[in-house]
Amino acid sequence: MQGRTYTADAEPGDHVKVAGWVHEIRDLGGIAFLILRDKSGKIQVKFEKDEMDEELVETGLGVHRESVVVVEGAVEEEPRAPTGVEVTPDSVEVLADADPELPLDPSGKVDAELSTRLDNRTLDLRKDEVKAVFEIRAEVLRAVREEFRDFYATEINTPKIVATGTEGGTELFPITYFGKEAFMNQSPQLFKQLMVGSGLERVFEIGPIFRAEEHNTPRHLNEATSIDFESAFIDHSEAMDVCEAVVKAAYEAVEENCQTELEALGLEDEFEAPEGEFPRLSYEEAIQRINATGKLDEQLVWGDDLPTEGEKALGEDVGEHYFITDWPSEIKPFYIKDHDDDEQLSTGFDMMHPKMELVSGGQREHRYEHLVAGFEQQGLDPESFDYYTKMFKYGMPPHAGFGLGGERLIMTMLGLENIREAVLFPRDRQRLSP
Template identity: 85%
Template sequence: MDDRTYTADAEPGDTVTVAGWVHEVRDLGGIAFLILRDTTGKIQVKFEKDEMADELVETGLNVQRESVISVTGDVEEEPRAPTGVEITPDSVDVVSEADPELPLDPSGKVDAELSTRLDNRTLDLRKDETKAIFEIRAEVLRAVREQFREIGCTEINTPKIVATGTEGGTELFPITYFGREAFMNQSPQLFKQLMVGSGLERVFEIGPIFRAEEHNTPRHLNEATSIDFESAFADHEDAMDACESVVRAAYEAVEANCQDQLEALDLADEFEAPADSFPRLTYEEAIERINATGELDEPLVWGDDLPTEGEHALGQDVGEHYFITDWPSEIKPFYIMDKDDDVSTGFDMMHPTMELVSGGQREHRYDQLVAGFEQQGLDPEAFDYYTRMFKYGMPPHAGWGLGGERLVMTMLGLGNIREAVLFPRDRQRLSP
């Protein structure tokens, strides 16, 4: 529709054609109102029954909610209208009639369970607050890409069908690939390391990852979006600096460019980008602070992974984004470089409510890398495409992976990570 005007652009004195969905119809007797909604907002259409053709009035008032219509008419100022203007229609065309039995109420006046909303995501996204989440998500990804380019990264795309898993045989989705067994990739980890040895040196990727997690919780997915960074001639400190800059850029972009969306989510007054550098706690300091809270039945000792309740206790104690560094070597992946026999260069970046990032300096020395495979019970030969490249001059390098949905979830205080995914994939959900 070349002559279409968005509702937000309709000005008094204009003659316009607007198109969108029927949000609401209110019949007050001699006068009636239809609220039309498009991607920019809503506008009131006024029907004065005694002054208009019966057919025009009948079309406007009998159309079902959520039908797609086109309205042509004059725009007039009306302070009592929701947006201060209204249209007196010359014509109303029903483009696509909606079924009167809607599976959920897009106006939001009647709540629906999350499962119902996900089953009918197209309708769910017609609600301002749901749409706002994905407009913010889009802004986050835009800002993240821009920040990666600001720090000299090249965007790459790595395979999602692989012969071996990034972290061994656990949590893998097997598939049949022309008669051979293959897997959906858990992470671009090995490929992005190969790229920093190629001469690109500093790379990033934003793409899907697949994990056959048995967890069925509000913060786990089986298909997620991973935001990945890897840089040659960098150590774990450099990687943490890059991580903080990317997360901060995402928050600053949302604060600057998404006020309408934050308003729709009732977050405009409280949302703000991180003001200070993220604290960096060692793993040893972290377990000491968790133990000091008294929230766990048994105190943590060196070598324990942090339980969810421990993360929550520490997050409440710290109260902002923070890093945990110097993790025990035994609980970090084979590709993480060690500082010594017990301590690795691995780090996690945390929101007060959950882990967002895992990273570290990588082992770039061939013999030590192969030894790391063997220590974790993995066959180096199965990863020959990866390990042999380390024979040909691999620079020191470091990087990390950030969960895109977790970033949006924690940024907006969403109760379930599925709220930040258009069509989630978890243990129960494979459609739509």
């Protein structure tokens, strides 16, 4: 809109055109106020009924909450106003009137269930604390991209429709693709590995992944955002270094650039970027520490995956972000390389927040014969992945990488109770619309 001023930029003495939504109307008799809200904040518009044009007053005070209006007028200092200034209007134009019966209250005075909020996400994001989550999410993705670029990584985009699943199994969404069966991709894993064998060498991707999991929990989604990294000529330890740096960069960017949003969420006094190196526990040490907490009904033994209760107990014990390394080979995917001196141990790692797993990564198997053997050991047909395996015949360097759950990063960073609060339009077992 030509000549428009954001409310946060309005200064005493200015003559402005502000546009946004009617947040609230306060009628005190001879004087009334319209609170106008835009992306940058709110501003008070003052109507002195006896001194103003009657039609102007009727237009400004007769509009329904959440209607879209344009107000032109002079800005004056007013210490009692919410932002210290107010506008005395010359004109008020209603661009779009809102239905007086709203499905939820964008002012936040009346709470709504999460399902109602998600059904009416456009209205929901008019609340400062909800909008803040997505402003922070945008800042996290910006910072992550910048950190990857500092690591000399090239951003790529890989297919989301594939002929075979990345990891096999039943967690696949089948689709019909010109009369053939295809699937929504579970991960960019195989494609990003192919790219480290190309001239790009070091790559990253931020994009959707699809898992047909039956989970219906506050931390699972069927469409999620994966933050992926893969690099030639590094090992699993160096991949953990990059992972740690990326997570720290995300926190530091939010701490530096999102104070207004943190205030909206009530986190301005408690949000802190992690400092120091993340502890690295071996899988064996992890199960020993979990068992020592005494919080599980049965003791874990070598080869067990870590149950949710075990992760929670260990997270409380460690109290900060940490890595679990040296997992048993049998419970890591076929593309994870084993240690050269012990085939029972993989180079796979997970990075954990005290509340949940955020990252899975490791060094990859770059030797063709070993890779094909890994397929067969996990009951997968190597011929179905020929587009992938054959490239390992043509000079595939040692490489390592990881995948970081974008929504889980935001959820744990902001202490959200449900991962769906970190997604604009979540997809889970019950939700396909909006």
